Amino acid sequence: MLTIFRKWYDRYLFEEESVLLLVLISVTLFLMMVLGAVMAPIVAALILAYLVQGVSTRMQSVGLPKWMGFIAAYGLFLAVFFGSILGLFPLVWRQLATLASEFPRMVKEVQAALSVLPDRYPQFISEQQIVDLIASVQRELAPAGQKLLELSLNSIPGLFGVMIYLILIPLLVFFFLKDKDVITGWLSGQLPKERPLLRRIWAEMDLQIANYARGKAIEVLIVGSVSYIAFLTLGLNYAALLGLLVGLSVIIPYVGATLVTIPVVLVAFFQWGIGNEFYTVLAVYLVIQILDGNVLVPLLFSEAVNLHPVAIILAVLFFGGVWGLWGAFFAIPLATLIKAIMNAWPVPEAYESITSDSTGDTL
Known part of the structure; x- marks a missing residue:
């Protein structure tokens, strides 16, 4: 058993910066859970x-x-x-x-x-x-x-x-x-001067989170506004409330769109029953969801997020279960962070190339 642990330690924690990164992740998770x-x-x-x-x-x-x-x-x-x-x-x-x-x-x-x-x-x-x-x-x-x-x-x-x-x-x-x-400079001052691993992760995450946040803001604005205008034009009750829910639902991939469908269907059913108006609302709502998933999301996130749908769903379920709504909200950035850490984590045969590829990016 000790031999297995020693091999694992030599492979993944052979360099002091990887130990520092492990400590930073543990402290961050602890603070997120407690505070x-x-x-x-x-x-x-x-x-x-x-x-x-x-x-x-x-x-x-x-x-x-x-x-x-x-x-x-x-x-x-x-x-x-x-x-x-x-x-x-x-x-x-x-x-x-x-x-x-x-x-x-x-x-x-x-x-x-x-x-x-x-x-x-x-x-x-x-x-x-x-x-x-x-x-x-x-x-x-x-x-x-x-x-x-x-x-x-x-x-x-x-x-x-x-x-x-x-x-x-x-x-x-x-x-x-x-x-x-000033803030980034102070944070950098608390870390070792030689930190190629942290620089590499920071450079990737800074770009990923920035693109993701801006893309999601644009997606929420477009989907919410289009949904509100469509519901208002069709005469659906509570158009502003439903439009806001549909807009915010894009924050939680796959799961959000599924959940927000329930109030849209129920409001349309209780307002008109099963009829032409009901089917028209469902058709328009379906078109909005299709255009969002197949046109808007690829345009906004083609370079921002490169995660498999299964990984996204697992991240939403896990972080949502741990931290509730906030966890679901930040599921993709957290999953992207995990992916960046896994890609950048040094192993003996690759550490030399990581240090040689590090540039002047600041953390």
Whole structure:
């Protein structure tokens, strides 16, 4: 047993930088698990800073001075950030409240539809089975209603947290952009001077995360806007709420699109029943999903993410199970990080080539 461990150690931890990398990964995972809620605004601000930095760089490429590009990009970020909060979210909240008030009526319609099944299909289902099913659903909905009431009663303290985030995130984005060189320089000072492995991983991840964050922001904006316009044109209820859900669903690949289909289908069914309008909504929604998966995603992420679909699904399931929604949100960047570490991890026969290929990239 000791011989096997020794061979594994000699192969993967033969160089001191690989031990340092293992320690950094372990500390980061520990902090994410213990301080995940505290670090959430910091991580969100970092993602937003990547987006704003991309806009600033693009403005500088067309001839604007660095300081002017920074001010213009940050001003655009503030306009979009607070414009979405003050304009979009109140509309979505009103539609969500309306949907909640309509929920009891929807439940009654489902019960009425189920009650006729024993008469139509007595060979498959009995009246007692329907009674048991309705009773089971009611037992499940009662705790949900109690939790909703408790949530509404406890919403005031939560509002203070939201207000803090609304102030904290723009400030963090500002300082991450303004003092980017200072922050990265300080972090570099805490690491060994000779770090070819870390430089290689940093160079790849810096490009990957930046492209992924910007691509996802564009994808959310396009898919959400197109879905909202389509639902509004078709006269579907709660168009803003459903459009927002469809837009945000692209953050979680495969799983998000599957889950968001359920509310779209249910709202269309309860509004029109099975008819031409219902099938039209489904057809339009299917076209949006097909165009997103086969046209928009390849255009945006052809160079950003090179992961097999099975790896993406496993990453969503694993990180979503460990860290919930935040884990699902960052599943692809984390999977990309793991892939970059595996590709760059030194082995005895390849370490010499890694050190010779390292350039002046900074970390």
